[in-house]
Amino acid sequence: MVDGSRSGKESAVNAGDLSGQDARETVCPPEVRAAIVAQASRGGKQPEEAGPTERNRVTSGGVKGGRKVNASSEGRCEEEPSGVFRRAGNKQEGEDLWEAHKAERGVWSEKMLVALRNGVKGNKWFSLIDKVRRMDVLELAWEKVRSNAGGCGVDGVSVECFGKDSQNRLLAVKEQLERGTYQPHAVKRIWIPKPGSAEKRPLGIPTVRDRVVQTAMRMVMEPIFEHGFAEQSYGFRPGRSCHDALRRVEELLKSGSIHVVDIDIKGYFDAIPRERLMEKVEEKIADGRLLGLIEAFLNQKVMEGMESWESEKGTPQGAVISPLLANIYLDEMDWKLAQVGIEMVRYADDIVLLCREAKEADQAMEEVRQWMEGAGLELNVAKTRVVDMGKTGSHFDFLGYRFWRGKRGNLRRFIRPKSQRNLRERIKPLTKRANGHSMETLVAKLNPILRGWYGYFKHASADALEEVDGWVRNRLRGILRKRRGGRGRGRGMDNHRWGNGYFAKLGLYSLIEARAKETTSLQ
Secondary structure (H helix, E strand, O other): OOOOOOOOOOOOOOHHHOOOHHHHHOOOOOOOOOOOOOOOOOOOOOOOOOOHHHHHHHHOOOOOOOOOOOOOOOOOOOOOOOOOOOOOOOOOOOOOHHHHOOOOOOOOOHHHHHHHHHOOHHHOEOOOHHHHOOHHHHHHHHHHHHHHOOOOOOOOOOHHHHHHOHHHHHHHHHHHHHHOOOOOOOEEEEEEEOOOOOOEEEEEEOOHHHHHHHHHHHHHHHHHHHOOOOOOEOOOOOOOOHHHHHHHHHHHHHOOOOEEEEEEEOOHHHHOOHHHHHHHHHOOEOOHHHHHHHHHHHOOEEEEOOEEEEOOOOOOOOOOOHHHHHHHHHHHHHHHHHHOOOEEEEEOOEEEEEEOOHHHHHHHHHHHHHHHHHOOOOEOOOOOEEEEOOOOOOEEEEOOEEEEEOOOOOEEEEEOHHHHHHHHHHHHHHHOOOOOOOHHHHHHHHHHHHHHHHHHHOOOOHHHHHHHHHHHHHHHHHHHHHHOOOOOOOOOOHHHHOOHHHHHHHOOOOHHHHHHHHHHHHO
């Protein structure tokens, strides 16, 4: 039972106690931010060298300042300076408070945002649970959960089923949160195939009800921590994307930071020490009820079939708040590395350090190793390595891309082989040679996959995109060849019989053609 057992002085008053009336009068945004990766999570504590006062001074303008809220920011050029403490600075005059602090209208009032900007007494927020359990906040949280869809949890209630009686279900949740009796369900564990492998990986599915409550919690908590997160962190933060992190890596490489430390944390999301994580959360939140609710979700049981158990470490699988909690835990490391002048790009637990000298790279890796040892985490020695990107043929993988140093010294971006295998595993079941679908039907099924894939990998080299195009066309040629009575894959005269123009007339999406059109439109 969630009864507010954590040490939070809810009777104390600060800006967090401000009425939510202003927020209720505002209009909710029309679009809902989609989940990026179902199984992902995030992570920090302020380092001793930079206490709360100093960090508030540095970040009073909000984390990213003038960055746009739209997370899909490909095509934009980085305009920020390249220093380690890259902050956009103070908000521009007249800038929207909600956009500046990445807060949800209808959840955060203007008075609360002003208090966040100016700083609250003791740097801690009280009386936040009343925002979480407000009916309008729960309704907004439900809309986000419904938009993201997803499977049903251990209670068997699907998103569709929840929606048929959502008002009564939300009222029941609200009453349980008010009484302090809300109890999370166990997380259902299923096993899904690993793309490109015969192995399987576990996937956690919380109940729809729990996802609604966690979404409400995240909307209330996120601006408080987002306000102080280090600039080097990109993963699962509002207004930031994988492309922003990739652009920053390329920018640093081209500026001469060619000694790369590719960091891998061993089982990060399952290894976070919960007591230390709660201590970091309590540095900014002093609402005992909310803290108790966070703990209840951290201690959720896991159920697989008829068996259930409770893990002692880590954030809950599939939980909406796991990305935020994981970012909170790693934020201390982000600031520590920044203070000693180490350039880093972190997307959740995908981390690269970029240094100008080999000696600096070795020292940086040691800094990370020592911090993780003290934080109860462990480097994966087998996967952590130092790469000299000044040498021809050297490479490292980051967020699905492979950064490669060419023979002429040029830096190129390819598609990581594992990412290519993942795409092929998705397309192969649709393009088996023995199938009864027309070419038009197959193209209609393939195009959404190819279009979405290009949206992410559009910055790869033209050679990599052409390779994918050719492979897809050959899969389709194999089908046509079999229908003519031939055997094996499409080859030889098949390339002339069903040339590229044939598939273009069918409307098959071409990655290289999409690149050409986009390049032309930018000229």
